[in-house]
Amino acid sequence: MNDKILEEINKLVKENSLIKTNITEVNLYKTTTFLPRTPLTYDFCLVFVLQGKKIGYISNKRFEYDCKNYLVVPATLPFECETYASKEEPYTCILININKDIMYEVISFISNEKSKNCKSVQTAVFQDKVTQDLENSIYRLVKILQSKEESAILGNSILREIFYRIAIGENAHFLHKMFLENKMESKITRTLKIIHNKYNEHLDIPTLAKEENMSVSSFHSHFKKVTTLSPLQYIKKIRLNKAKDLLTRNNLQVNETAYAIGYESSSQFSKDFKSYYGYPPKEAKASFNLSLSQG
Numbered sequence: 001m002n003d004k005i006l007e008e009i010n011k012l013v014k015e016n017s018l019i020k021t022n023i024t025e026v027n028l029y030k031t032t033t034f035l036p037r038t039p040l041t042y043d044f045c046l047v048f049v050l051q052g053k054k055i056g057y058i059s060n061k062r063f064e065y066d067c068k069n070y071l072v073v074p075a076t077l078p079f080e081c082e083t084y085a086s087k088e089e090p091y092t093c094i095l096i097n098i099n100k101d102i103m104y105e106v107i108s109f110i111s112n113e114k115s116k117n118c119k120s121v122q123t124a125v126f127q128d129k130v131t132q133d134l135e136n137s138i139y140r141l142v143k144i145l146q147s148k149e150e151s152a153i154l155g156n157s158i159l160r161e162i163f164y165r166i167a168i169g170e171n172a173h174f175l176h177k178m179f180l181e182n183k184m185e186s187k188i189t190r191t192l193k194i195i196h197n198k199y200n201e202h203l204d205i206p207t208l209a210k211e212e213n214m215s216v217s218s219f220h221s222h223f224k225k226v227t228t229l230s231p232l233q234y235i236k237k238i239r240l241n242k243a244k245d246l247l248t249r250n251n252l253q254v255n256e257t258a259y260a261i262g263y264e265s266s267s268q269f270s271k272d273f274k275s276y277y278g279y280p281p282k283e284a285k286a287s288f289n290l291s292l293s294q295g
Contacts, residue, residue: 002135006050008142009092022151025097025159026141032090035083039276041241042073043196044098046166048130048138052091055082056125059228063127070134072166074098074175075124075189076196077227078237094138099159106163107179124178124189124226128169137161174226187212188226191219192234199238200262205231240276243269247284254281 013019013028020027037057047054053066057080065071073079085091141158144150167175177185191208208231209219223231239261246252246260258269273281 002139005135005139005142006092008139008146009050009094012142012145013092015090021145022148023141023145023155023159025099025155026145027095027097028093029095030090030092031083031085032087033083034085035081037080037082039078039080039237039241039244041076041078041238042125043076044100045073046094046096046098046162047071047073048094048096050092050094052083052085052089054084054091054093056080057082058123058125061123061125061228063125065127068130069127070130070166071125071127072169072172072175073125074178075226076192076238077125078229078234078241079125094141096159096162098163099156102156102160103163103167103175104179106160106167107176110164110167110176123228124174124185124192126171126174128166128171131165131169134162134165137165184222185226187214188223191223192227195231195235195238199235199242200260202262203235236272237276239263240273243273243281244277244284247281257281 009028012021013030016031016033018027018029037055047065048070049066051067053064054071056063056065056071058077063071083091137158141162144154144158166172174185177183178189180186191212194208194211195203205219206216209216212219214222220230223229223234227234229237243257243261246257247254252260254270255266258266261269263269270281273284277284
C-alpha cells in the first residue's frame with residue numbers, strides 16, 4: 001500500500017484504537033505495541049495492512065500479511081495472531097466485513113473457470129497480492145470514509161469494486177466455491193456459521209453432517225481441509241474465544257462462563273482455557289486490561 005493511503009488513514013484513526021467508520025462494514029485499527037501470538041476469531045472479513053505486519057497461524061499453516069499481501073477469511077475461523085508494531089512504525093490496517101449480498105452479486109457475474117479448474121477442497125483462509133487496481137480502490141475508499149455523505153451514497157459501490165478485485169485474485173478459489181450451493185466449501189461454511197451461532201448448545205457431529213447430506217467420514221475430511229481443525233477442535237476453540245469475551249467484557253464468573261458456553265464441567269473449562277490462553281480464566285480480566293494499557 002502506498003504512503004498516500006496511510007496519510008489519509010492517519011487523519012481518521014489515532015494511535016492504539018479500533019474505530020468504526022461511516023461505512024458499516026469498514027473498521028480501522030492502529031496499535032504501536034507488539035502483541036505476541038494470541039488466539040482470536042476472524043469472521044468473514046478482509047484485512048488490508050497499511051503499515052507493520054501480522055503473522056496468523058491456523059494449525060500448522062502460517063499466513064504473513066503486510067502492505068503487499070492482504071488476508072481473506074470467508075468463514076468464521078479461530079486464529080492465533082502475532083502483531084508487529086512500534087512507536088516508529090505502528091501496525092495500521094483496514095478491516096472490511098464481507099457483505100455476502102454484494103459478494104454474491106459480484107461472483108455471479110464473474111467467469112468461474114478458475115474455481116471449476118480447482119477440483120480439490122480449499123482451506124477457507126487465504127492471502128493474495130495487492131495489485132495496483134486494488135490499491136487504487138482502497139485509496140478511493142479511505143477518501144470516501146472522510147465524508148458521511150459520500151460514505152452513504154458511494155459506500156456500496158466502492159465495496160463492490162473492492163470485492164470484485166478480491167474475487168478475481170489469484171488465490172480466490174474458495175471464495176467462488178463457497179457461493180455455489182452444492183460445493184463442499186459452501187456446505188462446510190454453512191456448518192461453521194451454525195456452530196458460531198449455537199456454540200453454547202449440544203452440537204452433534206452426525207446431525208451437522210446429515211443437515212448437509214454428507215456422511216460423517218466425508219464431513220470430517222472436508223471440515224478439516226477447510227478449517228485445518230477437526231469439528232470438535234473447532235467447536236472448542238470457538239467456545240473458548242467466546243468465553244474470553246464473556247470474562248473480560250461481561251464480567252461473568254468462571255463457573256457462569258463455563259455453563260454459558262456449553263461446558264458441563266467448570267474444572268474442565270478452566271483446564272482447557274489455561275491450555276489455550278496460557279493463563280487461568282480468573283486472570284482473563286487482568287490480562288485484558290494489561291493489553292489495553294500497553295496497546
